[in-house]
Structure formats: structure tokens, C-alpha cells
Amino acid sequence: MTNAAPLAPEFALIAQHFRPLAGQGGLGLTDDAALLTPPPGRELVLAADAMVAGVHFLPEDPPETIGRKLLRVNLSDLAAMGADPLAYLMTVALPRATPASWLDGFVAGLALDQAEFGLQVLGGDTVSTPGPVSLSLTILGTVPPGQALRRGGARPGHTLWVSGSIGDGALGLRAARGEIPDPDGYLASRYRLPQPRLALGRALRGLATACMDVSDGLVQDLGHLARASGCGAVLEAALVPLSPQARGADLGLLITGGDDYELLFALPPGALPPGNMAATRIGHFTAGPPGVLVLDKTGQPMPLSHQGWSHF
């Protein structure tokens, strides 16, 4: 703990870097708090996620992607609830030696995603840390009352679906570390910039009986969905959608690795996902005990060395 310089760097930082991001409700980030008139006739949806350098992203990742990854991880939570993005607050703990160019890149990335996803920053805090860069973000979204997607509505006989492709994030981490080839940069980009499935989440309102986003490994997260719904889940590993870049990799790794940020959801018997949405049926729900049975392409239980990724 030190005495402050006459012009406190905290305020200079906020003013120079973060203020241009602030929307009207953020009061230019100059008041003690932000004001927000809730959109009439909507429920609010709120989630918070944290990321630490060396745990959830690589310290050498481009600063332009780091804030965007945190924002998109939170947007993925909104997608899982079928919500529309509204606004966010963020706190940033930075080592004192953080160069201004890093902050410029960090903020520039956030500005891109604010425009892409139509949301604004309402407030936050910038503090110093003797440890690694630590970020925390709280996101606000809205849904029509009673229409939020939940985890607990899957029933025996419902089908199990997943969006996009699985395993790119886990491979992308290895690619970003230079451990595996990634000639077109696709895998590292999937690790650094998840694609929140907001349009699919919205389209699943009133249709999916359960939904969540896959962040800690498909098998482990399916276990959460199955337990919340009180039924068993059968995952047919051979049906799991893979990108061309992931084909040939160890399937056990792909279905237990983290950082997918795809939507995992249940549909009633006979129902199909909305027309133009990329989603693949990968299994079904049973009356068995709450949990996950993973079958290989021959229909036999598939041995897995672990269930998924834990951030702790």
C-alpha cells in the first residue's frame, strides 16, 4: 500500500481508457454508481464470471481478445437462458507495470464487442494487484417474463442437442501454447474468442425443455443438466459434431475439454431445432439415475480419464 501520486493514476486510467466505452446509463463512469431504467415488461437475467491470467487465458494472449473473451463467456450465459444482452459492469485488477498499450488493446477489443453484441458498460473498478491480471464481469440481459431457458426441464424420451462443434476450445488452448499445429489459426481463435449462441438461445425460447452452455467440458456439463432435470442422459460420442480441424484428435479429450461455449439443450420427442440453426442431435434422456452414460460408436460405455475441466 502506497501513498497516491498527486494525480491518482486510478482516475487517469479510468478516464483515459474506460470512459469512452461508457453508455448513457454509465454516467460517464464519473458517479458512484450507474442508473438503469429496466426495460418495461421484461425479466432481468444476470450472471458473473471471473478470469485470471494463466488460468483462464494465457498471459501472452493479445489484449484485444482478453476482454472480449470474458464478455463472450458471460454472453454465453445469457444465450443459455435465451436472453437478450443489455449491459455489463467489469472490474479489472492489473499489475502496476501493465503498459498503456495493453490497456489500449484491451479496451479496443471491448469496444468491438460492445458494437457487435449491442450492449454497453455501466460501470466498474480498476485496482492494482501484486498477482496476475484478474478480471470480473457481471452481465445483464432480459427475457420476456417466464420464458427464460432453465436446466431442469428435460424428461425421459427428450432428445439431446448441441450447437456448433465440440472440442475446438480445448485444442485451441494447446494450439495457442504452440503444442499442436494450427495452420489457419482456427483452433486458437476458438479458444480466444468464443461465439456466444445468442440467436439460437432466443430461438429456443418456448421450445427447449432444458438448456445450458458448455464451458467446463461436454460430459461434465451434461451431468449438471441431467441432475437438474432429475433424469439420466445418454451421450452418443460418435454423433458429437467436430470441426474439420478437430477430426482425428482424441475424442475423449474433445468431449471433456473446456472452453466450448456451445449450447447444450433438450427438445421434446419429435421436435427439431429452429430451421436455420446449426445444431446436432447427440443423445437422449432416460429414466435412469441422474448422470451421464457415454457410449462409443459400437454402443459400448466409453472409458474417460476424467469428466471435465474445473476452473478451481
Added chain:
Amino acid sequence: MTNAAPLAPEFALIAQHFRPLAGQGGLGLTDDAALLTPPPGRELVLAADAMVAGVHFLPEDPPETIGRKLLRVNLSDLAAMGADPLAYLMTVALPRATPASWLDGFVAGLALDQAEFGLQVLGGDTVSTPGPVSLSLTILGTVPPGQALRRGGARPGHTLWVSGSIGDGALGLRAARGEIPDPDGYLASRYRLPQPRLALGRALRGLATACMDVSDGLVQDLGHLARASGCGAVLEAALVPLSPQARGADLGLLITGGDDYELLFALPPGALPPGNMAATRIGHFTAGPPGVLVLDKTGQPMPLSHQGWSHF
């Protein structure tokens, strides 16, 4: 980054420690996000603050007070806006070696303050860090539309007031470190457990022309208020309210030290604070250039070695 144990500790932690804190909107902390029906006819007030061990609290502080301090720092932001508390989300980055007893104490403290201040946790995230304990909290409150207290309404001739007493937090940090005597523990307690002035903030709605909370030193924070209001401020140091425990300490330290969490506000000429609220007039606003003039007891400009505390 490691592979997960079969029963991911992240989920065990959340389940064991944080779930009992969750209110109805938090969905038991088991869904991807929380749902909140905004109170009809109110504006939302939102703020976020972060705290890092060794920067904003002492690593050896009792875990019971650490979460409460962060909650109260955020509640103080609501008080500064004249808002009523509603709910919060929190993210917690912990070293892997954090003992369960620390988490128990941390959560027990939060439970006390949830009851005391009438608010619930809606969600959050628990992650690991190779660095110090890093906490982030986003708070939500409400105000009647248009009645939030802001920083920009002080005008020349308005009087300047502050709640409670100033300087106890700065002395309390030294007391908590064992650097100065603190026979009754009052000073350390003021550092560890700020008292958010929520009742005063509410009572100032429609009365104060500007308001903020003092967190980074009275002189520095008054500078923010003066600049936001576009006028000068004169602070009469001899009028600054001191606790019996702080009398005799260096006045320059007391009015520039951090961690006060008192309300600093402006009233129109002739107006007085609401009847039973402890507040002291400490100066006035002028037509001078935006900034602060600190006068000593003889009416002469008072030399200060620095303006206040920066968290960066």
C-alpha cells in the same frame, strides 16, 4: 491449468459454501444465470468494486470481515446515490490452498450482512488464482425515478457536509497492522467494517444537490465532487469531525487517508441535514476554479503532502 478431479472442486465449493446464501432469484446458483423481476416503478442503481488481499485488505484479516467489507464498500456506493439495496453478484478468485475454514468464515460474514442490509446474492463465480485472494462484487439497488443523488449539482454558496467521522479508516489500517495502539479495537473495526450510510443517503433524496461517498481520502474525493459540479470547494480542516480515538493524530493524514466510507454532500444555502442524522458542516462551494482549497484553523491554505489514496 490442470485436469479436473472426477468431482470438480469448483462445484463442491459452490454447493457447500455459497448456495445457502442464494435467494430465490439466484436459482440456488445452479442455472447459468439468475432471474430478477425489477421492482416496478423504480430505477436500478448499479456499481461494482474489487478488492485484492494485500492492497485493499490485510491477508490476515478475519475472513468473516473480508466479504462484509467488500459488500459494505458497494453498499456505500448505493448510499451515495440515495438508493435502497436489492441484490448482488460476487466473483471470488482463491489460491488453491485456501482452507475450508476460511471459506466458512467468509460466507458466514456475508450471511450476517445479507440479513442486516436486506439483500441477497444472485450469482457469481469461484475460480482459482496463483496470486492473492481477489474479490469482485456488483451491487444492485433501486431509487424512485429521477431521485438518485448525483455529483454534479453543487453550486457556489451551497454548504459542504460530511457524515460520521473522518480518518478512522486510515488510522484503522495502521492499527490493524499493529503500528499504532488501538486499545478498544475501534479503529481496526472501522477499517475492516465500514458503515454504509444508507439511511442518510435515502434521507438526502430531494435535498442534497450533490453527494458521493468518501473512499479515497476526503480532499481527493471532494475534488471529484467540485469538478463534477464545475465549482470550487473550500474545506475548513478544523471543522472536520473526528472520533475521540482519532483526535491528536496528524490532521493532514486524516483528511487524505482512505477507507472512510462516509457521505460527502452539498446542501442549498440555509438547508440543514435531516433531523436525526449525524452530519457536520465542513465548508462551502465557491465560484472559484473547480478544485479544492483546504484552510487550516487560522484560515490559511494548509500544506498537504498528497491528496489522497489511489487504489491503483
